[in-house]
Amino acid sequence: MKFFVDTADTTEIKELAATGLIDGVTTNPSLITKSGRDFKEVIAEICDLTEGHVSAEVVATEWEAMVEEGKKLQAIAPNVAVKLPLTMDGLRACRELANMGTAVNVTLCFSANQALLAAKAGAAYISPFIGRLDDINIDGMELIEEIRVIYDNYMFETEILAASIRSANHVKLSALAGADVATVPPNVLKGLANHPLTDKGLAAFLADAAKGGVKV
Numbered sequence: 001m002k003f004f005v006d007t008a009d010t011t012e013i014k015e016l017a018a019t020g021l022i023d024g025v026t027t028n029p030s031l032i033t034k035s036g037r038d039f040k041e042v043i044a045e046i047c048d049l050t051e052g053h054v055s056a057e058v059v060a061t062e063w064e065a066m067v068e069e070g071k072k073l074q075a076i077a078p079n080v081a082v083k084l085p086l087t088m089d090g091l092r093a094c095r096e097l098a099n100m101g102t103a104v105n106v107t108l109c110f111s112a113n114q115a116l117l118a119a120k121a122g123a124a125y126i127s128p129f130i131g132r133l134d135d136i137n138i139d140g141m142e143l144i145e146e147i148r149v150i151y152d153n154y155m156f157e158t159e160i161l162a163a164s165i166r167s168a169n170h171v172k173l174s175a176l177a178g179a180d181v182a183t184v185p186p187n188v189l190k191g192l193a194n195h196p197l198t199d200k201g202l203a204a205f206l207a208d209a210a211k212g213g214v215k216v
Helices: 010-017 029-035 039-049 063-074 088-099 112-120 130-135 140-154 168-177 186-191 196-212
Strands: 002-006 024-026 054-057 080-085 104-109 125-128 159-162 181-184
Touching: 002 010, 002 186, 010 039, 010 186, 029 039, 039 054, 054 104, 063 080, 063 088, 080 088, 088 104, 088 112, 104 112, 112 125, 112 140, 125 140, 130 140, 130 168, 140 159, 140 168, 159 168, 168 181, 168 186, 181 186
Parallel strands: 002 024, 002 181, 024 054, 054 080, 080 104, 104 125, 125 159, 159 181
Antiparallel strands: none
């Protein structure tokens, strides 16, 4: 499974990129706004920090304007993936941009039928929002499983990018369900390394090493 980090905080991205654990970055207008910086400047800096795709979202709602904004975003850096909403206009813009060779991340997916349309439109990624489905008492993992079956049935190349991930359990279940990518907030990604038994074992090893005067 690939890991994308879901943030526009370049300090966090730089720290995680140094671990070699992240394969790309996802952003959205809300995350960029929180940074308090110029949109294109932030995207350009993030693209310099990773060789993987960096999702940058359009703000237009009509397909022609989406395509024009998509061209501007893709011009920032070759590893920009244009993020489009899962609407009919978004799907049409997806097809136009995909035909130009632009990677497109179709976002705000909440049903398997929507995911099927995105794959037909040539999306590089589909982003089902797990956490937001959980918020309305619908099992987001069932959606990942349904999309996996449909994409495998027809050999679609669109990658399933599990989004709106809130916990380590979401990451594990997404991997078990066959998601290709998980986009994860920095704190959740770092938390994947934590386990109380790891901490307990390490403390015991260090205590024994100190007692025995072990030096490396």
